[in-house]
Amino acid sequence: MLLARAFAGFTFLFVVIASVFFGLAGTLHDGRAWVMLALFFGCAGVITVWLWFRDKALLERRVKAGPGSEPDPAQNIVQGLAGLIFLGTFALPGLDRRFGWSHLPLAVSLIGDGMIAIGFLIVFLTFRENSFAAGTIELAEGQHVIDSGPYAVVRHPMYAGALIMIAGIPPALGSWWGLIPAALLVPVIVWRLKREEEFLAANLEGYGRYRSRVRRRLAPMFW
Template sequence: MDDTTLWRRAFWGLARLAVAMALFVFVPAGTLGYGRGWVFLAVFLGASLAVTVRLLRSDHALLERRLKAGPTAESRPLQKVLQGLAGLGFVGVLVLPALDVRWHGPRWSWAVSLGGVVLVALGYGIIARVFQENSFTAATIEVGAGQTVTTTGPYAVVRHPMYAGALVLFLGIPLALGSPWGFGASALVALTLVGRILDEETLLVRDLPGYEAYRRQTRYRLIPYVW
């Protein structure tokens, strides 16, 4: 993919994400005066833009892998189902808190919501660090040509640090939006991450030389001292 096409696809995808997320937040809320929604979207989309720009400058191959995403991009049937469920969870974690705030008002103080925003930023920071360490973090489950096992940085702590960052991010969203209603959708996303990890490790043990040894060396998959 040439540079111009990559830039166009990356920013068009980001623009569509921004529009979709704004609709999922503000339409259920019934108002544009949803301050927590604006703060959350500014941080989430700002982090997305920063990561996209960095990849455009330093790692086109990784950005191309990340642009190939979603259920239809997966080759494994189970992953198609899991990605579909994760997509529903992503929509739910935005829509449900917005509905709750519309009908009942924010459940928490601004201090709690700002704490949620910090978790969103922290989750994105973990993901960005993973991208820096491993250029093969595709959005689909596959082993790329020339891929080797990454054991450094966050991969020395857990085997799937990108999913750990996503878990932190999705725990922060309901707090940021001011409602516990989103935690049910966050739980759905967490369950899909568990299923995705278990299936992915089957592929990696089979197709990525050295992964079995790495799995024995790095005990925890997602959360240190837990799992």
């Protein structure tokens, strides 16, 4: 069952993330971490249920995503690398919690939680606008250019939302050091979106004209 597969994936991800953070932190008594995890998986769960009721085809595409799912072997390497770096955004904060390297005020952690929520909101708006927002670089039957909603602002709103969300994770966990792996994800995502643009320009009718209309890839007024 599609919904069961999706939540099985969430459960596995939760176990891995929680094991990495709390294992390295050496304690389960970390209120900021539990709030961050509840927010992260709560947002992801709400979006998943919404997709189940409104767009099962997109949910199927999202469940399919991950290392080993890409038609291009190079992209599978990128997916695996991105996954390892993503876990680093929990590993370093876990060590930070154990050894007390950072001392972030609660207000900063709440700002991090807000960034996670904003990132998920942007991802949700992307999914609502684009039923073809697969987690793999390929074309679906009947796919066409989407230039409305967040796609009228930047060409890759899902990646933009993901970067905001990831940048919020370390401060939400009370760690400055976790921003190092979060920053390392930026060039990985930029490389992937450039490869995706090359693929779409070569294979999706009208994408070249869309790129000429919407100039920014990730951030309005910047890039």
